[in-house]
Amino acid sequence: MPQTADFILERLRAWGIGRIFGYPGDGINSLLGALNRADGDPELIQTRHEEMAAFMATAQAKFTGTLSCCMATSGGGTIHLLNGLYDAKLDHQPVVAIIGQQKRIALGSAYQQEIDPNTLYKDVSEFVQTCMHPAQARQLIDRACKVALTNNTVATVIVPEDVAMEEAVPSPPRSHGAVYTSVGWTKPRMIPPEEELDKAAEVLNEGERVAILVGQGAARATDQVAEVAELLGAGVAKTSLGREVLPDDLPYVTGPVGLLGSTSSHAMMMEADTLFMIGTSFPYTEWLPVEGQCRGVEIDVDGRMIGVRYPMDAHLIGDSKDTLTELIPLLRRKQDRSWRERIEREVSEWWQVLDDRAHDTADPLNPELVTQELSKRLPDESIITTDAGSVANWWSRHLKLRTGMKASLSGNLATMGPGTPYAISAKFAYPDRPVIALVGDGVFQMNGMLELITIKRYLDRLSRSSLIFCVFNNQDLNQVTWEQRAMAGEPKFPGSQDIPDVPYAEWAKLLGFTGIHCDDPGRIGQAWDEALAAKGPVVLEVVVDAEVPPIPPHIKSTQAKKTAQALRQGDPEAWGVAIKGAKQKMHEFTESVKKKTPGS
Known part of the structure; x- marks a missing residue:
């Protein structure tokens, strides 16, 4: 007879879940047995660590727009899932977690691996319940899926070992307290009332300098955002999670905003008289217009978050x-296009600044040049992931995404670790599309190197097109080093920031993959060509200069003062940082002078 574990998988399959990311353990033995009997539907993707399983589930939800699932055993496995599940929660992705638990008879006895997942998961999971009886499994799986989809969040079902082993009860007995649920959910059509739409139109029509900021909530609205921008003569800035909303080759797309942002986005925000935020809750208000500068309109599906970043x-x-x-x-089409023309000039100048910066000399490789050379070569339909660290700056700024490309990172959690598992998950979802991960050496040492073993296990499925991991080797936890300088006024502390030099390309070869090592600016284009032409997975190790600063589009006075303070206090890289940072800002100054000089 089928066990409750078999029924749980059957119900997940009915909800469209064909892939579960996880790692085995005795707390889910019955579920593993059921997966074996399921004959690959759903299939288990065995990761190297439960945290990676949760990251992969998050990435699948992000890149496919569908419900996803991860699984872990009781105790330590349950704990390991948390970081990846918080990534799903904070970036609003529908993920169902199935976790094991000790037998009911042992609960409360301080049994081995006994923890309280109901309490532990209360913050990360909007729905968390323990299946105490086989007849309860149906409604718990159904509700978990409905909650995850409706609220774009995490939902968790805890399955004690003995319940999973019991005979399945597909339909509970017809008695008081029994609940009968169904599989099925549809996305509602959500629109505001007419009077609020009229108010928004009035504000936008009266504005003379409209700035649009889009996030991942606008991902399904590409055509509509483009039409609004054209009608209003507006520029469009993008959050890191909104990178794929509009392609970067549109002349009015100002690119990223904030610390990872562009001078064109910053200029637009500082000079706008109207702010239109669409599908984003961008938190760094110091990069938005000054309060009182703009009238505001915002679209957000979550009423709890409307008007909480800028007065609307x-x-x-x-x-x-x-x-x-x-x-x-x-909306009325604005006849005066001078604001749009001004934005387009700013965008053109920004792309020139980026190209100039990328070709500054460095020791040995300028990290900006690495990303700039990739941008020229990005294959159609590429999916590009990245990780927390200074590499996210280059990913945000230098990659010129085209229509049809996808890109993402850990946005609101901004945790280290997702870049590599995101890429692997993207490849499972889209085996024929090129997938490229840009990751720092610190995060690659943290978990990326081991997760390449997952690729080795599923190599036959993950080798149909390019799968490249570009590792930026600077032997420094670089973003934190810069944050120490700019935010705390502290010099680099080698004891916390230096990391070992590891032969990443050789590690790839050890696994049977292609490994390419590049430390020559004259060869980086060729290295990318080799990586993109290779059969099977590739690790492209680029030795980059840790002293090239990820300078923001506008240096706040407090950041400048603290950085100067840090450099004066004996920072080991003070001279190189000062020279290279000055070069970067000089490119912006040069373009500004050209703009003001007639005939230049």
């Missing part, structure tokens, strides 16, 4: 695509 005049609670569809007929 119109609060449009609804789906971005549906709301924009209703709003567009109310």
